[in-house]
Amino acid sequence: MEIIISILAGIIFAVAVYNLLQKQMVRIIIGTVLISHAAHLFILTMGKLKRGQPPILTEGITSYTDPLPQALILTSIVISFGLTSLMLVLAYRTAKENNTDNMEQLRGKPNE
Incomplete structure (x- = not known):
């Protein structure tokens, strides 16, 4: 299962x-969102996928799932959501001010 997820x-x-x-700025934002999702999957596979096992120790349970990757992914999801929101607002404002979302046009003309 880890191979398929990897x-x-x-x-x-x-x-x-x-x-x-x-x-285009929107495609760049989609790229950053996809990179964060790929990182989430990678962290999940590093924690070894164990199905049906609890993430906490209780009486009578000998094997359990490591809760650290799940906590890291949850934190990473919150951070990537905030970053995505910020980038979308900045892209909207930039496109509204400059009437374009093309990075080549936003870069301006080089000095000759």
């Missing part, structure tokens, strides 16, 4: 890098 995380990461290299 391959999926790699594919999502590749799609994210492709979107980060585009010229």
Whole structure:
């Protein structure tokens, strides 16, 4: 199961890098969101996927799931949501002020 999730995380990461290299701001934002999702999947697979086992120790349970990756992912989801919100607001404001979302046009003309 870890192999399949790792391959999926790699594919999502590749799609994210492709979107980060585009010229439109919305596609760049989608790329950053996809990178964060790929990182979430990667952290989840690093914690070893164990199905049906509790993340806490109680009487009579000998094997349990490590709760640290789940806590890290939860924190990462909150941070990526805040970052995505900020980038969307900045992209909206930039597109409204400059009437474009193309990064080449926003960069301006080089000095000759």
